[in-house]
Amino acid sequence: MKKLRVIGYTRVSTLEQSRDGVSLDNQEHKIMAYADLKDMDLVEMIIEEGKSGKTMNRPGLQKIINLVKEKKIDGVICYKLDRLTRKTRDLLYLIEDVFAKNDIQFISLNENIDTSSASGKFFLTVMGAMAQMERDLIAERTIDALQELTRQGRRLGSPDMLPLGFKLKKRNMAQKSDLVIDKNEFEKVKAIFNFRIKEKLTLQAIGDKFGMGKSSIKYILDNPFYKDYLPTGVQYTTIN
Numbered sequence: 001m002k003k004l005r006v007i008g009y010t011r012v013s014t015l016e017q018s019r020d021g022v023s024l025d026n027q028e029h030k031i032m033a034y035a036d037l038k039d040m041d042l043v044e045m046i047i048e049e050g051k052s053g054k055t056m057n058r059p060g061l062q063k064i065i066n067l068v069k070e071k072k073i074d075g076v077i078c079y080k081l082d083r084l085t086r087k088t089r090d091l092l093y094l095i096e097d098v099f100a101k102n103d104i105q106f107i108s109l110n111e112n113i114d115t116s117s118a119s120g121k122f123f124l125t126v127m128g129a130m131a132q133m134e135r136d137l138i139a140e141r142t143i144d145a146l147q148e149l150t151r152q153g154r155r156l157g158s159p160d161m162l163p164l165g166f167k168l169k170k171r172n173m174a175q176k177s178d179l180v181i182d183k184n185e186f187e188k189v190k191a192i193f194n195f196r197i198k199e200k201l202t203l204q205a206i207g208d209k210f211g212m213g214k215s216s217i218k219y220i221l222d223n224p225f226y227k228d229y230l231p232t233g234v235q236y237t238t239i240n
Contacts, residue, residue, distance in 0.1 A: 075104060081108050096127055
Protein backbone atom coordinates (compact mmCIF):
# COMPACT_ATOMS: atom_id res chain seq x y z
CA MET A 1 0.00 0.00 0.00
CA LYS A 2 1.31 3.43 -0.97
CA LYS A 3 2.45 5.52 1.96
CA LEU A 4 0.85 8.88 2.64
CA ARG A 5 3.21 11.67 1.56
CA VAL A 6 3.22 14.29 4.30
CA ILE A 7 4.94 17.56 5.10
CA GLY A 8 5.88 18.50 8.64
CA TYR A 9 5.61 22.16 9.56
CA THR A 10 7.31 23.80 12.55
CA ARG A 11 7.48 27.45 13.52
CA VAL A 12 8.60 29.67 16.37
CA SER A 13 8.55 33.44 16.64
CA THR A 14 11.48 35.34 18.10
CA LEU A 15 9.72 35.67 21.46
CA GLU A 16 8.81 31.97 21.61
CA GLN A 17 12.25 30.54 20.97
CA SER A 18 13.13 30.18 24.66
CA ARG A 19 9.79 28.72 25.76
CA ASP A 20 9.40 25.07 26.59
CA GLY A 21 7.04 23.01 24.46
CA VAL A 22 7.19 25.17 21.35
CA SER A 23 10.88 24.83 20.50
CA LEU A 24 11.64 23.76 16.96
CA ASP A 25 13.39 20.62 18.18
CA ASN A 26 10.38 19.60 20.27
CA GLN A 27 7.93 20.19 17.42
CA GLU A 28 10.12 18.34 14.95
CA HIS A 29 10.59 15.36 17.27
CA LYS A 30 6.85 14.96 17.86
CA ILE A 31 6.01 15.22 14.16
CA MET A 32 8.67 12.69 13.19
CA ALA A 33 7.52 10.28 15.89
CA TYR A 34 3.89 10.53 14.73
CA ALA A 35 4.78 10.02 11.07
CA ASP A 36 6.87 6.97 11.98
CA LEU A 37 4.09 5.55 14.16
CA LYS A 38 1.54 5.93 11.36
CA ASP A 39 3.99 4.66 8.70
CA MET A 40 3.77 7.89 6.72
CA ASP A 41 6.33 9.12 4.20
CA LEU A 42 7.62 12.35 5.76
CA VAL A 43 8.96 13.91 2.57
CA GLU A 44 10.08 17.19 4.12
CA MET A 45 10.21 19.09 7.39
CA ILE A 46 9.61 22.79 6.86
CA ILE A 47 11.19 24.86 9.62
CA GLU A 48 10.47 28.55 10.16
CA GLU A 49 12.46 30.28 12.87
CA GLY A 50 11.75 33.79 14.09
CA LYS A 51 8.53 34.00 12.04
CA SER A 52 5.32 35.51 13.42
CA GLY A 53 2.08 33.55 13.21
CA LYS A 54 0.15 36.76 12.57
CA THR A 55 1.03 36.82 8.88
CA MET A 56 0.54 34.32 6.06
CA ASN A 57 3.46 35.82 4.19
CA ARG A 58 5.96 33.18 5.30
CA PRO A 59 8.14 31.29 2.79
CA GLY A 60 7.56 27.93 4.45
CA LEU A 61 3.79 28.28 4.64
CA GLN A 62 3.58 29.51 1.06
CA LYS A 63 5.65 26.51 -0.01
CA ILE A 64 3.13 24.17 1.61
CA ILE A 65 0.25 25.91 -0.18
CA ASN A 66 2.06 25.53 -3.51
CA LEU A 67 2.84 21.85 -2.88
CA VAL A 68 -0.82 21.25 -2.08
CA LYS A 69 -1.96 22.92 -5.30
CA GLU A 70 0.60 20.95 -7.30
CA LYS A 71 -0.71 17.68 -5.79
CA LYS A 72 2.77 16.76 -4.56
CA ILE A 73 1.71 15.88 -1.01
CA ASP A 74 -1.19 14.09 0.65
CA GLY A 75 -1.03 15.51 4.16
CA VAL A 76 0.27 18.22 6.49
CA ILE A 77 1.30 17.71 10.11
CA CYS A 78 1.90 20.44 12.67
CA TYR A 79 2.38 20.38 16.43
CA LYS A 80 -0.32 22.97 17.25
CA LEU A 81 -2.86 24.92 15.24
CA ASP A 82 -1.23 28.21 16.18
CA ARG A 83 1.97 27.04 14.47
CA LEU A 84 0.14 27.50 11.17
CA THR A 85 -1.41 30.84 12.08
CA ARG A 86 -2.71 32.80 15.04
CA LYS A 87 -5.54 34.40 13.05
CA THR A 88 -8.87 32.57 12.92
CA ARG A 89 -9.67 33.90 9.47
CA ASP A 90 -6.38 32.63 8.06
CA LEU A 91 -6.86 29.26 9.73
CA LEU A 92 -10.32 28.96 8.18
CA TYR A 93 -8.84 29.74 4.77
CA LEU A 94 -6.06 27.17 5.09
CA ILE A 95 -8.23 24.34 6.36
CA GLU A 96 -11.33 24.91 4.24
CA ASP A 97 -10.04 26.45 1.01
CA VAL A 98 -6.57 24.91 0.78
CA PHE A 99 -6.54 21.55 2.58
CA ALA A 100 -10.15 20.34 2.36
CA LYS A 101 -10.67 21.39 -1.25
CA ASN A 102 -7.53 19.52 -2.29
CA ASP A 103 -8.23 16.36 -0.25
CA ILE A 104 -5.29 17.00 2.07
CA GLN A 105 -5.22 15.12 5.36
CA PHE A 106 -4.46 17.70 8.05
CA ILE A 107 -3.13 16.70 11.45
CA SER A 108 -2.53 18.89 14.49
CA LEU A 109 -0.95 16.81 17.24
CA ASN A 110 -1.61 18.96 20.31
CA GLU A 111 -5.35 19.28 19.60
CA ASN A 112 -5.61 15.65 18.44
CA ILE A 113 -7.06 16.70 15.09
CA ASP A 114 -6.91 14.32 12.12
CA THR A 115 -9.25 15.24 9.28
CA SER A 116 -9.37 11.64 8.05
CA SER A 117 -11.14 10.54 11.25
CA ALA A 118 -14.80 10.97 12.20
CA SER A 119 -13.96 13.62 14.79
CA GLY A 120 -11.68 15.32 12.28
CA LYS A 121 -14.46 15.46 9.71
CA PHE A 122 -16.71 17.00 12.33
CA PHE A 123 -13.99 19.56 12.96
CA LEU A 124 -13.99 20.37 9.23
CA THR A 125 -17.77 20.80 9.32
CA VAL A 126 -17.47 23.24 12.22
CA MET A 127 -14.67 25.13 10.49
CA GLY A 128 -16.72 25.30 7.30
CA ALA A 129 -19.70 26.68 9.20
CA MET A 130 -17.47 29.26 10.86
CA ALA A 131 -16.03 30.29 7.50
CA GLN A 132 -19.50 30.69 6.00
CA MET A 133 -20.62 32.74 9.00
CA GLU A 134 -17.56 34.96 8.63
CA ARG A 135 -18.33 35.54 4.94
CA ASP A 136 -21.96 36.29 5.72
CA LEU A 137 -20.99 38.77 8.43
CA ILE A 138 -18.56 40.52 6.09
CA ALA A 139 -21.24 40.76 3.42
CA GLU A 140 -23.80 42.09 5.90
CA ARG A 141 -21.39 44.71 7.23
CA THR A 142 -20.48 45.78 3.69
CA ILE A 143 -24.10 46.09 2.60
CA ASP A 144 -25.17 47.86 5.80
CA ALA A 145 -22.31 50.34 5.56
CA LEU A 146 -23.00 51.19 1.93
CA GLN A 147 -26.74 51.48 2.48
CA GLU A 148 -26.23 53.73 5.50
CA LEU A 149 -23.88 56.03 3.61
CA THR A 150 -26.31 56.35 0.74
CA ARG A 151 -29.26 56.82 3.13
CA GLN A 152 -27.44 59.76 4.69
CA GLY A 153 -26.76 61.20 1.27
CA ARG A 154 -23.03 61.02 1.84
CA ARG A 155 -20.70 60.53 -1.08
CA LEU A 156 -18.66 57.37 -1.10
CA GLY A 157 -15.52 59.22 -2.13
CA SER A 158 -15.21 57.64 -5.57
CA PRO A 159 -17.25 55.38 -7.87
CA ASP A 160 -14.49 52.79 -7.45
CA MET A 161 -15.74 52.21 -3.90
CA LEU A 162 -19.01 50.81 -5.26
CA PRO A 163 -19.07 47.09 -6.08
CA LEU A 164 -19.11 46.42 -9.82
CA GLY A 165 -22.72 46.10 -11.00
CA PHE A 166 -24.17 48.66 -8.59
CA LYS A 167 -24.88 52.37 -8.74
CA LEU A 168 -26.33 55.15 -6.63
CA LYS A 169 -29.84 56.34 -7.44
CA LYS A 170 -31.14 59.61 -6.03
CA ARG A 171 -34.27 59.06 -4.00
CA ASN A 172 -35.50 62.60 -3.35
CA MET A 173 -34.77 66.30 -3.62
CA ALA A 174 -32.70 66.13 -0.44
CA GLN A 175 -30.10 64.24 -2.45
CA LYS A 176 -30.68 61.01 -0.53
CA SER A 177 -29.59 57.99 -2.57
CA ASP A 178 -30.09 54.25 -2.62
CA LEU A 179 -27.69 51.56 -3.72
CA VAL A 180 -29.31 49.76 -6.67
CA ILE A 181 -28.29 47.22 -9.28
CA ASP A 182 -26.95 48.56 -12.57
CA LYS A 183 -28.46 45.95 -14.89
CA ASN A 184 -25.94 46.30 -17.72
CA GLU A 185 -22.91 46.19 -15.45
CA PHE A 186 -24.35 43.40 -13.31
CA GLU A 187 -24.58 41.18 -16.38
CA LYS A 188 -20.80 41.47 -16.49
CA VAL A 189 -20.58 40.28 -12.88
CA LYS A 190 -22.77 37.26 -13.60
CA ALA A 191 -20.70 36.44 -16.67
CA ILE A 192 -17.48 36.56 -14.63
CA PHE A 193 -18.87 34.05 -12.12
CA ASN A 194 -20.20 31.86 -14.94
CA PHE A 195 -16.86 31.79 -16.76
CA ARG A 196 -15.08 30.80 -13.55
CA ILE A 197 -17.50 28.31 -12.00
CA LYS A 198 -19.06 26.63 -15.03
CA GLU A 199 -16.46 27.03 -17.76
CA LYS A 200 -13.43 26.83 -15.43
CA LEU A 201 -11.58 29.65 -17.17
CA THR A 202 -8.45 31.04 -15.56
CA LEU A 203 -8.52 34.43 -13.89
CA GLN A 204 -6.31 35.82 -16.65
CA ALA A 205 -8.57 34.47 -19.41
CA ILE A 206 -11.62 36.04 -17.78
CA GLY A 207 -9.81 39.33 -17.32
CA ASP A 208 -8.85 39.39 -21.00
CA LYS A 209 -12.52 39.12 -21.97
CA PHE A 210 -13.42 42.25 -20.01
CA GLY A 211 -10.22 44.27 -20.24
CA MET A 212 -9.59 43.75 -16.53
CA GLY A 213 -6.56 42.59 -14.58
CA LYS A 214 -6.26 39.20 -12.90
CA SER A 215 -6.35 40.77 -9.43
CA SER A 216 -9.57 42.65 -10.25
CA ILE A 217 -11.28 39.44 -11.34
CA LYS A 218 -10.14 37.65 -8.19
CA TYR A 219 -11.42 40.53 -6.04
CA ILE A 220 -14.88 40.20 -7.61
CA LEU A 221 -14.99 36.41 -7.20
CA ASP A 222 -13.87 36.63 -3.58
CA ASN A 223 -16.17 39.53 -2.66
CA PRO A 224 -18.90 38.26 -0.26
CA PHE A 225 -21.01 41.29 -1.19
CA TYR A 226 -22.31 39.43 -4.27
CA LYS A 227 -23.45 36.34 -2.35
CA ASP A 228 -27.11 37.36 -2.04
CA TYR A 229 -27.36 38.83 -5.54
CA LEU A 230 -26.26 35.90 -7.68
CA PRO A 231 -28.65 33.16 -8.88
CA THR A 232 -26.59 30.43 -7.24
CA GLY A 233 -26.82 32.10 -3.84
CA VAL A 234 -23.28 31.04 -3.03
CA GLN A 235 -19.89 32.67 -2.90
CA TYR A 236 -17.12 31.20 -4.98
CA THR A 237 -13.68 31.66 -3.46
CA THR A 238 -10.57 31.35 -5.61
CA ILE A 239 -7.30 30.21 -4.17
CA ASN A 240 -5.14 30.09 -7.25
